[in-house]
Amino acid sequence: RLLIMDFGSQVTQLIARRLRELNVYCEIHPYQKVTPQFLSEFAPMAVILSGGPASVTDANSPRPPKEVFELGMPVLGICYGQQVMMQMLGGQVERHGGSAEFGRAHVTPTDQRIDLLTGWFLDGSGREQVWMSHGDHVSALAPGFAAYATSPGAPFAVTADLERRFYAVQFHPEVHHTPNGRTLLENFIRDAGFTGDWTMAAYRDEAIRLIREQVGDAKVICGLSGGVDSSVAAVLIHEAIGDQLTCVFVDHGLLREGEADEVVTMFRDHYNMPLIHADEQELFLGELEGVSDPETKRKTIGRLFIDVFQKHAAAVGGAKFLAQGTLYPDVIESVSFSGGPSVTIKSHHNVGGLPEKMGLKLVEPLRELFKDEVRALGHELGLPASFIGRHPFPGPGLAIRCPGEITREKLDILRKADAVYIDQIRKHGLYDEIWQAFVAILPVRTVGVMGDGRTYDFACALRAVTSVDGMTADYYPFSHEFLGETATRIINEVKGINRVTYDITSKPPGTIEWE
Numbered sequence: 316r317l318l319i320m321d322f323g324s325q326v327t328q329l330i331a332r333r334l335r336e337l338n339v340y341c342e343i344h345p346y347q348k349v350t351p352q353f354l355s356e357f358a359p360m361a362v363i364l365s366g367g368p369a370s371v372t373d374a375n376s377p378r379p380p381k382e383v384f385e386l387g388m389p390v391l392g393i394c395y396g397q398q399v400m401m402q403m404l405g406g407q408v409e410r411h412g413g414s415a416e417f418g419r420a421h422v423t424p425t426d427q428r429i430d431l432l433t434g435w436f437l438d439g440s441g442r443e444q445v446w447m448s449h450g451d452h453v454s455a456l457a458p459g460f461a462a463y464a465t466s467p468g469a470p471f472a473v474t475a476d477l478e479r480r481f482y483a484v485q486f487h488p489e490v491h492h493t494p495n496g497r498t499l500l501e502n503f504i505r506d507a508g509f510t511g512d513w514t515m516a517a518y519r520d521e522a523i524r525l526i527r528e529q530v531g532d533a534k535v536i537c538g539l540s541g542g543v544d545s546s547v548a549a550v551l552i553h554e555a556i557g558d559q560l561t562c563v564f565v566d567h568g569l570l571r572e573g574e575a576d577e578v579v580t581m582f583r584d585h586y587n588m589p590l591i592h593a594d595e596q597e598l599f600l601g602e603l604e605g606v607s608d609p610e611t612k613r614k615t616i617g618r619l620f621i622d623v624f625q626k627h628a629a630a631v632g633g634a635k636f637l638a639q640g641t642l643y644p645d646v647i648e649s650v651s652f653s654g655g656p657s658v659t660i661k662s663h664h665n666v667g668g669l670p671e672k673m674g675l676k677l678v679e680p681l682r683e684l685f686k687d688e689v690r691a692l693g694h695e696l697g698l699p700a701s702f703i704g705r706h707p708f709p710g711p712g713l714a715i716r717c718p719g720e721i722t723r724e725k726l727d728i729l730r731k732a733d734a735v736y737i738d739q740i741r742k743h744g745l746y747d748e749i750w751q752a753f754v755a756i757l758p759v760r761t762v763g764v765m766g767d768g769r770t771y772d773f774a775c776a777l778r779a780v781t782s783v784d785g786m787t788a789d790y791y792p793f794s795h796e797f798l799g800e801t802a803t804r805i806i807n808e809v810k811g812i813n814r815v816t817y818d819i820t821s822k823p824p825g826t827i828e829w830e
């Protein structure tokens with residue numbers, strides 16, 4: 316296995332992700348934890364030193380133990396990792412020096428042997444795009460090292476001591492904006508002797524082992540929303556500890572057509588999981604009556620969700636753990652932005668605050684994974700493809716697709732229109748191309764004519780976006796034929812809607828949901 320020593324870079328997790336893509340097992344550990352003893356127990360085949368915000372020119376800046384360089388294994392230093400490696404082995408690092416580089420940069424080769432290291436420039440292209448983010452840079456190489464490529468801000472952008480198998484780069488090979496970074500990482504792991512036979516199946520087994528170790532014979536409760544993340548977490552934990560796990564599915568009356576049945580059938584009947592189906596529609600819809608402000612809606616739903624969850628979880632009796640399907644992007648966002656200067660655009664509801672209140676510890680087996688990896692794990696666990704590929708659905712459900720006051724009438728109309736729209740998308744084979752698609756029912760009635768009669772019904776908006784992570788999004792360019800056919804179907808099949816519009820706002824400036 317490979318050890319990634321984390322010095323606090325925002326993108327350390329991407330190193331792990333790239334290595335998993337290359338079928339290599341790795342673990343990230345914060346630098347404080349990596350003592351000489353830890354190192355000998357972990358016994359890595361190779362070490363990667365990550366980037367980080369510190370400056371090695373400061374006396375107390377973080378360092379790896381010197382044993383990292385004495386155990387005869389290959390080491391790759393990235394950004395701060397390069398600088399700390401160079402300084403510890405006898406080179407020099409210059410502070411700032413007016414040559415900071417942030418963002419896209421290009422490196423050019425200074426030694427033809429670079430293709431052995433990076434697999435780059437073989438086509439004689441002379442320049443390679445990389446992504447840099449550094450203030451300091453290496454200004455003198457340590458003994459034994461040679462320079463292989465340079466950039467305007469980093470004279471030693473690619474360096475190596477081939478004999479000792481130490482490699483160090485100033486840029487970030489792990490990010491998307493270093494298009495050939497993967498080749499560099501691949502060469503490194505091949506050099507370190509990894510055969511690339513690790514798989515998601517192995518990840519599953521390891522995750523199961525860790526869950527068993529953490530939980531012992533205690534009881535665990537899990538809030539199941541029917542979304543991919545909580546579903547994968549629940550199935551994984553159930554595989555690890557069986558009926559020590561109880562899931563609580565809160566039906567707040569804001570779900571899509573057939574959704575509650577689908578979730579309950581799948582988890583209770585197919586997976587045989589202990590599942591509490593908390594039918595709390597009356598409570599939620601009652602409290603939401605007359606509420607039209609989006610933030611009040613979200614906060615009300617969040618508060619009720621916690622109350623209801625707590626009530627039903629108490630029935631499980633003696634649970635010591637709360638399981639959540641937290642993904643890595645959720646972790647990094649809350650770490651980097653909590654208490655930060657960013658404004659609250661929307662109060663995303665989760666069960667934050669609940670663990671402390673109930674004296675529960677968290678089990679979060681997906682904390683290291685990205686969405687597509689969770690889907691791969693779900694596949695490995697045998698979840699049906701149709702379930703794994705589902706579009707995301709927000710915790711507050713249809714409430715935030717119903718601007719203005721929420722009524723049962725509007726929710727019923729919305730559910731029907733949404734079902735027709737999604738059916739259309741599936742029939743045209745577009746479902747998997749789209750990140751998320753839904754109907755929003757607008758708080759206006761418009762005049763129409765159907766048959767020979769006048770109608771005065773609701774208008775609705777179709778929304779469909781493409782996105783990688785939900786942070787930014789573009790509207791999906793449906794053909795006019797598709798839009799026309801869909802509008803006709805909705806108006807003909809859904810009583811209560813007589814006008815259909817298509818939302819062509821990207822994010823930013825819009826958001827994906829309407830509230």
Ligand code: XMP
Pocket residue numbers: 661662663664707708709710711751785786822825826827828829830
């Ligand atoms: P926005 O509307 O902020 O949404 O562009 C981005 C993504 O997040 C989902 N979303 C939520 N998910 N709880 C959730 O679990 C929420 O409160 C929530 N609000 C928005 C939204 O569906 C989209 O995928």
